[in-house]
Amino acid sequence: MSQKTNIALSVNGEQVQASVPARLNLVDFLRDHLGLTGSHVGCEQGACGACTLSVDGVMVRGCLMLAVQADGANIITVEAFGESVTGEQLQQSFVEHNALQCGFCTPGMLASGIDYIESGGSTDRTHIRKHISGNYCRCTGYQSIVDAIASVVEGRNSLAVETKQTPGAEESGTSNKRAGE
Amino acid sequence: MKAPDFQYQCPRTLNDALVQLSSDDVECQPLAGGQSLMPMMNLRLAQPEMLLDLNNIAELSFIREAGSHIEIGAMVRYATLLESKLIHHHIPLFVQALPHIAHAAIRNRGTIGGSVALADPAAEMPALLKALDATIEVVSKSSTRTISADDFFLGTYETALRSDELVHSIKVPVAISEHRYGFYELARRHGDYALAGVAIGAHSVEPYTNLRIVFFSISDCAVRAVEAEDALNGKLSNDSTALGNALETLSKLNYYEDANASSATKNHLARVVMQRALSKLSTAVS
Numbered sequence: 001m002s003q004k005t006n007i008a009l010s011v012n013g014e015q016v017q018a019s020v021p022a023r024l025n026l027v028d029f030l031r032d033h034l035g036l037t038g039s040h041v042g043c044e045q046g047a048c049g050a051c052t053l054s055v056d057g058v059m060v061r062g063c064l065m066l067a068v069q070a071d072g073a074n075i076i077t078v079e080a081f082g083e084s085v086t087g088e089q090l091q092q093s094f095v096e097h098n099a100l101q102c103g104f105c106t107p108g109m110l111a112s113g114i115d116y117i118e119s120g121g122s123t124d125r126t127h128i129r130k131h132i133s134g135n136y137c138r139c140t141g142y143q144s145i146v147d148a149i150a151s152v153v154e155g156r157n158s159l160a161v162e163t164k165q166t167p168g169a170e171e172s173g174t175s176n177k178r179a180g181e
Numbered sequence: 182m183k184a185p186d187f188q189y190q191c192p193r194t195l196n197d198a199l200v201q202l203s204s205d206d207v208e209c210q211p212l213a214g215g216q217s218l219m220p221m222m223n224l225r226l227a228q229p230e231m232l233l234d235l236n237n238i239a240e241l242s243f244i245r246e247a248g249s250h251i252e253i254g255a256m257v258r259y260a261t262l263l264e265s266k267l268i269h270h271h272i273p274l275f276v277q278a279l280p281h282i283a284h285a286a287i288r289n290r291g292t293i294g295g296s297v298a299l300a301d302p303a304a305e306m307p308a309l310l311k312a313l314d315a316t317i318e319v320v321s322k323s324s325t326r327t328i329s330a331d332d333f334f335l336g337t338y339e340t341a342l343r344s345d346e347l348v349h350s351i352k353v354p355v356a357i358s359e360h361r362y363g364f365y366e367l368a369r370r371h372g373d374y375a376l377a378g379v380a381i382g383a384h385s386v387e388p389y390t391n392l393r394i395v396f397f398s399i400s401d402c403a404v405r406a407v408e409a410e411d412a413l414n415g416k417l418s419n420d421s422t423a424l425g426n427a428l429e430t431l432s433k434l435n436y437y438e439d440a441n442a443s444s445a446t447k448n449h450l451a452r453v454v455m456q457r458a459l460s461k462l463s464t465a466v467s
């Protein structure tokens with residue numbers, strides 16, 4: 001019989017308790033135990049990036065972390081990315097730029113894209129490509145994904161300029177901080 | 182594939198971890214960032230009876246200044262190193278090289294101690310530590326040892342670490358203004374393991390003194406090109422005869438083949454990366 005451990009964590013804002021075997025990885029827990037099948041499982045070796053999700057504000061591979069290690073953590077998956085300003089803008093931009101075809105890579109691409117934008121990334125396409133280098137897409141050829149990310153950054157930059165020129169205007173929400181810090 | 186079943190312990194103190202590690206009852210393996218061990222377990226290349234998770238041991242997560250050294254705890258993650266002011270100021274070679282280690286999400290979990298303990302022949306960290314003349318502090322229940330990077334890495338996935346020991350911390354000499362550092366790697370895609378790469382440290386450049394030229398991803402572990410260092414030490418950077426001689430000595434290194442390149446290709450790439458890294462040895466302290 002395999003050893004089971006009780007864990008309590010927050011997933012997309014909801015408190016969750018479960019008893020899990022040590023060998024269960026985080027993304028399988030989310031998919032098979034909580035029914036959150038948005039995060040995908042491609043390689044289980046950290047190579048494809050389809051399982052990338054946020055743990056305590058930091059993007060990690062869901063296949064390379066154990067569910068027991070998420071005890072006490074705050075997890076955000078693609079199912080709730082749209083609830084943040086950046087996530088919502090990026091999802092919209094993916095639609096506008098046709099940045100997905102089969103959609104298998106999309107949850108991980110969104111995760112890496114959100115991370116890039118929130119850490120203050122620029123519109124430089126080489127920088128964007130470097131940041132999403134750990135995410136495979138077998139359909140789009142990446143061009144449209146880079147377009148979608150760059151377009152969100154561009155939108156924010158022009159908003160920031162406008163805000164500067166309009167005294168008293170609201171904060172634009174451009175943040176140089178890493179998510180969760 | 183999924184990892185085979187195992188027992189799991191997550192101690193909160195270093196002492197508890199060391200006691201568990203020294204017990205003969207069960208064969209246990211430390212788990213740091215899991216960015217190499219978890220893939221190996223999922224592929225069933227590793228099947229530990231028990232995982233000893235080091236992630237809750239706060240004593241192993243520190244970056245501090247200690248005289249002429251920076252001490253880095255084994256559980257410090259690559260992303261934390263990249264964000265550290267101490268590292269930016271005192272270990273410029275890390276700042277050049279760290280962005281090439283894997284991808285952002287992997288750097289958020291992967292640790293310096295894990296890379297050191299693993300000794301992957303394609304990993305950057307062992308080469309960086311040799312180029313910096315760093316030392317590795319290891320601990321067991323009953324002893325501590327300080328081992329120079331030159332003596333620590335023995336071969337492919339082989340180090341001087343005993344099974345009852347943990348990597349505790351890494352000690353890196355701080356850069357001073359005359360020091361120069363270089364790093365260059367060739368990879369098919371940013372963040373992939375390199376086809377060939379080199380890390381270089383020098384106490385000065387005109388002329389070169391105390392050069393340390395260390396290759397990775399060409400041999401069974403990070404390898405110092407001592408003959409190339411000898412050919413260049415005392416010479417000016419525009420001395421093309423010395424450079425030519427140094428490049429020739431590289432054919433004597435013990436190259437391995439991998440899925441991407443033959444040993445002849447590795448030899449060629451070693452020449453390329455060394456020239457490129459030497460040509461832009463940058464200032465020590467930024």
Ligand SMILES: Cc1cc2nc3c(=O)[nH]c(=O)nc-3n(C[C@H](O)[C@H](O)[C@H](O)COP(=O)(O)OP(=O)(O)OC[C@H]3O[C@@H](n4cnc5c(N)ncnc54)[C@H](O)[C@@H]3O)c2cc1C
Pocket residue numbers: 045046047210211212213214215216217218219220235255256281282283284287290291292293294295296298299301303304305306342346347348349372373374375
């Ligand atoms: C897609 C992908 C790409 C990658 N690309 C690169 C790359 O380009 N360059 C590179 O260098 N690495 C790369 N890696 C590996 C990554 O850098 C790992 O993080 C690193 O090799 C191991 O660190 P870890 O903290 O994850 O260790 P773990 O995977 O947890 O452990 C590795 C080994 O070290 C042992 N161990 C860990 N900590 C200690 C300790 N304190 N004392 C004693 N033993 C210990 C473990 O028992 C295990 O045997 C890549 C990984 C992935 C998944």
Ligand code: FES
Pocket residue numbers: 040041042043044045046047048049050051052061062063064
């Ligand atoms: S399934 Fe996790 S990186 Fe591929």
Ligand code: FES
Pocket residue numbers: 099100101102103104105106136137138139140
């Ligand atoms: S859209 Fe199919 S893998 Fe990216």
